[in-house]
Amino acid sequence: MADPKGFLTTGREVAKTRPVEERVRDWNEVYVPGSLLPIISKQAGRCMDCGIPFCHNGCPLGNLIPEWNDYAYREDWSAASERLHATNNFPEFTGRLCPAPCESACVLGINQPPVTIKNVEVTIIDKAWDSGDVTPQPPERLSGKTVAVIGSGPAGLAAAQQLTRAGHTVAVYERADRIGGLLRYGIPEFKMEKRHINRRIEQMRAEGTKFRTEVEIGRDIDAAKLRKRYDAVVIAAGATTSRDLKVPGRELNGVHFAMEYLPLANKVQEGDLTVSPITAEGKHVVVIGGGDTGADCVGTAHRQGAASVTQLEIMGKPGDERNPNQPWPTFPMLYKVTSAHEEGGERLYSVSTTHFEGDEDGNVQWLHLVEVEFKDGRPEPKPGTERKIPAQLVTLAMGFTGTDQENGLVSQFGLELDARGNIARDADFATNVPGVYVAGDAGRGQSLIVWAIAEGRSAARGVDRYLAGASALPAPVKPTDRALTV
Numbered sequence: 001m002a003d004p005k006g007f008l009t010t011g012r013e014v015a016k017t018r019p020v021e022e023r024v025r026d027w028n029e030v031y032v033p034g035s036l037l038p039i040i041s042k043q044a045g046r047c048m049d050c051g052i053p054f055c056h057n058g059c060p061l062g063n064l065i066p067e068w069n070d071y072a073y074r075e076d077w078s079a080a081s082e083r084l085h086a087t088n089n090f091p092e093f094t095g096r097l098c099p100a101p102c103e104s105a106c107v108l109g110i111n112q113p114p115v116t117i118k119n120v121e122v123t124i125i126d127k128a129w130d131s132g133d134v135t136p137q138p139p140e141r142l143s144g145k146t147v148a149v150i151g152s153g154p155a156g157l158a159a160a161q162q163l164t165r166a167g168h169t170v171a172v173y174e175r176a177d178r179i180g181g182l183l184r185y186g187i188p189e190f191k192m193e194k195r196h197i198n199r200r201i202e203q204m205r206a207e208g209t210k211f212r213t214e215v216e217i218g219r220d221i222d223a224a225k226l227r228k229r230y231d232a233v234v235i236a237a238g239a240t241t242s243r244d245l246k247v248p249g250r251e252l253n254g255v256h257f258a259m260e261y262l263p264l265a266n267k268v269q270e271g272d273l274t275v276s277p278i279t280a281e282g283k284h285v286v287v288i289g290g291g292d293t294g295a296d297c298v299g300t301a302h303r304q305g306a307a308s309v310t311q312l313e314i315m316g317k318p319g320d321e322r323n324p325n326q327p328w329p330t331f332p333m334l335y336k337v338t339s340a341h342e343e344g345g346e347r348l349y350s351v352s353t354t355h356f357e358g359d360e361d362g363n364v365q366w367l368h369l370v371e372v373e374f375k376d377g378r379p380e381p382k383p384g385t386e387r388k389i390p391a392q393l394v395t396l397a398m399g400f401t402g403t404d405q406e407n408g409l410v411s412q413f414g415l416e417l418d419a420r421g422n423i424a425r426d427a428d429f430a431t432n433v434p435g436v437y438v439a440g441d442a443g444r445g446q447s448l449i450v451w452a453i454a455e456g457r458s459a460a461r462g463v464d465r466y467l468a469g470a471s472a473l474p475a476p477v478k479p480t481d482r483a484l485t486v
Contacts, residue, residue, distance in 0.1 A: 002044055002045040002046075002047055002049065002069055002070045002072075002073035002074070003042075003045030003046070003073060006042070006045035006046045006047070006073075007046045007047075007048055007108050007112065007115075010042050010043070010045060010046050011113070012043070012046070012112075012113035012114070012115075012116060013039050013042075013043060013116070014116055014119055015031045015032070015035060015036050015119050016031065016032040016035040017030045017031055017032065017339055017342070018030055018031070018032055020342060020343050020344075023190065023339075023343075024302045024303055024343050025303075026303075027188070027189040027190050027269050027303060028189070028190065028193065029096075029189075029190060029191070029192065029193055030190050030191075030339040036119055036122070036123045037123060037127075040072060040116075040119060040120055040123045041072060041073050041074075041075055042073075043115070043116045043119065043120060044069040044070070044072035044073040044115075044120045045069075045073040046108065046115050046116075047065070047066055047069035047070070047073075047108075047115050048066075048107060048108055049066045049069075049070065050066065050107045052107075053065060053066050053107070054105040054106070054107055054329045055102040055103075055105050055106050055107075055115075055117060056102075057105055057329060057484055058101040058102040058103070058104055058105025058106075058329060058331070058484055059101060059102040059105075059450060060450055060451050060454040060476060060477050060481065060483070061087045061088050061094075061450055061453060061454045061457075061476050062087050062476045063084070063087045063088055063102065063121075064083050064084075064086060064087060065102060065115075065117055067083045068080045068083040068084050068120070068121075068124060069115065069117075069120060071083060071124075072120050072123065072124055077124060077127040077128065077131065077133070078128070078131070078133050080124045080127075080128075081124055081125065081127070081128035081133045081134070084121065084124050084125060084128075085134075087474070087476065088453060089157070089158045089161050089162070089453060089456075089457070090154060090157065090158070090200060090453060091121050091122070091124070091125040092122065092125045092126065092129070092196045092200075093154060093183060093192065093196065093197075093449060093453075094118075094121065094449055094450050094453065095118055095119075095121040095122030095123075095125060096122060096191065096192045096196070097183075097187060097191065097192055097449050098118065098448060098449055098450045099292070099331075099448065100117060100118040101331045101448075101450070101483060101484065102117045102118075103115065103116070103117050103118065104328075104329065104330070104331045104332060104484075105328070105329035105330075105331075105484060106329075107329075109328060109329075110328050129199065134203065135203075136203050136206035136207045137165055137207055138164075138165075138206070138207045138208055139164065139165055139166065139167040139207075139208070140167075141167055142167050142168075142169065143166070143167040143168050143169075143467065143468060144169075145167075145168045145169070145231045145232070145467040145468075146168065146169045146170075146171070146229075146230045146231050146232075147160075147163050147168050147169070147170045147171075147230060147231065147232045147233070147234065147463060147467075148170075148171050148172075148173060148226055148229070148230040148232075148233045148234070149163075149170060149171070149172045149173065149233075149234045149236060150173050150217050150226075150233065150234065150235045150236060150237050150409070151172075151173075151174065151181055151235070151236035151237040151238055151440070151442070152172050152173075152174040152176075152179040152180055152181050152184075152211070152236075153180070153181025153182055153183060153236060153238055153440065153441075153452060154181070154183060154440070154449050154452040154453045154456065155236040155238075155439040155440025155441070155442075155452040155453065155455050155456040155459075156172060156181065156234065156236030156237075156439070156440070156456065157172070157179075157200070157204070157456065158439075158452070158453045158454075158455075158456025158457050158460070159234045159236060159439050159456035159457070159459050159460045159463070160172050160204065160209050160234075160456075161204055161207070161209065162456070162457055162460035162461075162464075162473055163234075163460045163463060163464065164204065164207050164208050164209045165207065166460070166464050166468075166471070166473060168231075168463075168464070168467060169208070169210075170208070170209050170210065171209075171210040171211070171212055171230075172209060172210065172211050172212065173212045173215045173216075173217055173221075173226075174211065174212065174213050174214075174215070175214065175215065175216035175217075175219075175220075176213065176214070177213055177214050177272075178213060178270070179197070179201050179211050179213060180194070180197045180201075181238060182238065183197055183449075184197060184266065185262065185263035185266050185267070186259060186262055186263065186293070186296075187266075187296065188262065188265065188266065188296050188299060188300050189266065189269045190299055190303070190339070191296065191299075191339075194266075194269070194270070216407055217237075217407075217409050218407035218408035218409035218410075218412055219407050219408060222408075222412055223408065223409050223412035223413045224412050224413065224414075227413065227433070227435065227436060231435065231467055232435045232436070232437065232463045232466060232467055233435060233436045233437065234437045234438070234439055234456075234459055234460075234463060235403075235409070235413075235415075235423060235431070235436065235437065235438040235439070235442050235443075236438070236439045236440045236442060236452075236456060236459075237403055237404065237409065237442045238400075238403065238440060238441045238442055239400040239401070239402050239403055239422070239441035239442060239445055239446045240259070240400060240403065240404050241400055241401045241402050241403065241404055241405070242257040242258070242259055242396065242398075242399075242400055242401070243396070243398040243399050243400060243401050244257075244396065245288060245353060245396050245398065247353055247354060247355050247356065248355035248356065249355045249356025249357060249358060249364065250356065252356050252358040252362055252363060252364040253358070253361075253362050253363045253364065254363050254364040254391075254392055254393050254394060255356060255364050255394045255396070256278055256393075256394070256395055256396065257395070257396050258287075258289070258293050258294070258296070258297050258395045258396060258397035260278065261278050261297060261300070261395045262293075262296055262297065262300060264276040264277055264278055265300045265303075265304070276304070278393070279304050279393075280300070280301035280304040280305065280306035280309075280393050281304050281305040281306070282305060282306075282307055283306055283307055283392035283393045284306070284307050284308045284310075284389075284390035284391055284392050284393075285297075285301040285306045285307075285308065285309045285310070285391070285392070285393045285394075285395070286309075286310050286311075286312065286367050286389065286391040286393070286394045286395075287301070287309065287310070287311040287312065287394075287395050287397055288312045288353060288394065288395070288396050288397060288398060289311075289312070289313070289396065289397030289398040289399065290311060290312070290313030290315065290347070290349070291397065291399065292338075293397040293399075294311055294313075294395075294397035295311075295338040295340045295341065296340065296397075297311075297395045297397055298311055298338075298340040298341065298343075298345055299338075299339065299340030299343060301345075301393075302340065302343045302344060302345070306393075308345070308346075308390070309344065309345035309346070310345060310346045310347075310348060310389060310391075311345060311346070311347045311348070312348050312351050312353065312369065313347070313348070313349050313350075313351070314350070314351065314352050314372060314379055315349065315350070316349050316350045316374075317335060317349040317350070318333045318334050318335045318336075319334065319335060320334065320335050321334070322334070326485075329484060330484050330485050331483060331484060331485055348369075350371055350372055350373065351369045351370065351371055351372065352369060352370055352371075352372045352379055352381065353367060353368070353369050354368045354369060354370055354381075354386065355368050356368070356391070356394065357388065363392070364391055364392060364393075364394055365390070365391065365392060366388045366389070366390060366391055367388060367389050367390075367391035367394060368386065368387070368388045369386070369387065369388070369389065370382065370385050370386045370387075371385035399446055400441070400445075400446045401421065402417075402420070402421035402422055402445065403421075403422065403423060403441070403442040410423065413431070413433050413436060414432075414433055415431050415432065415433060415436070415438075416431070416432045420445055422442065422443050422444065422445050423438045423442050423443050424443075425437070425438050425443050425479050426479070427478060427479065427480075428461075428462035428465065428466075429443070429455070429458060429459035429462045429463075429479055430462055430466070435466065437459045437462055437463050437466075438459070439452075439455040439456045439458070439459035439460075440452040440455050440456060443455070443479060444479070447483075448483075451477070451483070454476045454477045455477060455479075457473070457474060457475065457476055458474075458475040458476060458477050458478070458479075460473055461473040461474065461475040462475070
């Protein structure tokens with residue numbers, strides 16, 4: 001146990017953010033560099049080393065949280081990094097982007113603020129990179145087997161790294177011009193600077209993983225031909241089909257999916273563009289969708305100089321404390337103020353868009369909405385609450401409905417889908433096509449980064465067993481596992 005009295009003597013303290021007026025003028029990460037290191041050992045000491053650590057249940061990776069908390073408390077950063085990497089290929093990603101279901105399941109959180117697990121995690125991995133503890137781990141021998149991984153998001157990268165280290169020759173195919181999937185082009189720079197992806201890619205290259213960018217399986221290469229070329233295939237193409245809003249005026253200029261808007265802002269930061277073709281500068285911006293992607297649009301609009309930013313959510317405003325029907329250790333729906341929301345803008349709850357109104361040139365100018373209340377689980381308009389708000393740029397951030405079926409990947413492989421439109425798989429993450437496996441959102445549906453990495457690791461075990469007859473790789477989750485909710 002780290003500090004037997006730590007949870008009694010030390011209060012919760014989280015990472016400090018830079019002043020709003022400073023950070024909205026740049027695209028760097030919002031946190032004060034180095035602010036965690038002076039406090040993190042004491043924060044790790046709040047961990048109670050529970051007899052039954054429910055943080056393990058909250059985390060699909062099964063991270064060994066009490067163990068690396070103990071090492072962090074003692075400032076044994078190398079040992080902490082080893083324990084962290086034992087279950088997680090990319091803790092610098094999850095430490096910045098995961099909503100931390102482990103903290104919701106922390107036993108201390110029953111009657112106190114939980115341990116800052118996420119902050120401890122990111123401190124450990126950042127120290128490991130700074131001290132040179134993160135090194136390539138190439139296999140001792142090669143199996144002679146080849147694997148193609150389709151998609152370079154967290155699920156694809158995790159599967160590729162695990163299979164490369166198991167001795168297989170792995171090639172990752174990515175349809176974008178850079179590796180990283182939504183980590184690269186869906187996550188704004190202010191949430192995670194892309195240097196974190198770049199150095200992981202270099203580690204994987206040194207281990208032997210090959211990368212093929214600007215190649216879309218289904219369009220550039222026939223999926224059936226790819227299957228013949230490799231001994232096994234892992235599909236980690238994500239759930240990239242955005243949920244649309246089919247209301248009058250949807251066709252107006254200025255109404256875009258979030259995944260049309262966010263990647264262009266990232267391309268500016270990559271140096272590919274001087275100015276984004278879709279910019280919020282000087283415009284009244286409306287973001288439809290109250291989740292993390294919506295918050296990313298809010299923060300991006302602030303940095304582009306929007307005249308105003310309004311975020312709409314059809315559900316009611318969550319409470320500040322756990323609802324009785326969402327008891328510990330489940331992941332509760334709480335009112336969350338992200339760094340983007342700290343920077344300004346208005347948030348409207350229990351509202352639904354009825355239609356868009358444009359000018360004579362076909363550009364969106366107004367968004368018409370109505371307040372709603374739920375009856376029998378369905379939103380019903382409240383008469384007399386209709387109004388309109390200015391909207392010269394609208395981003396649709398209402399989630400995703402499944403993997404892309406228009407590029408031919410599903411049909412060319414001959415894959416079966418489940419009732420939700422995801423690629424069906426068995427207990428080993430295998431599809432109905434021999435040798436073809438699926439991991440991440442393509443099989444699970446829209447989910448969290450921590451689930452994507454867990455699925456990538458688990459699918460790698462299934463592939464390894466298929467190729468070698470047995471496998472020593474870990475499989476932290478089953479395809480049927482679900483988050484700890486009610």
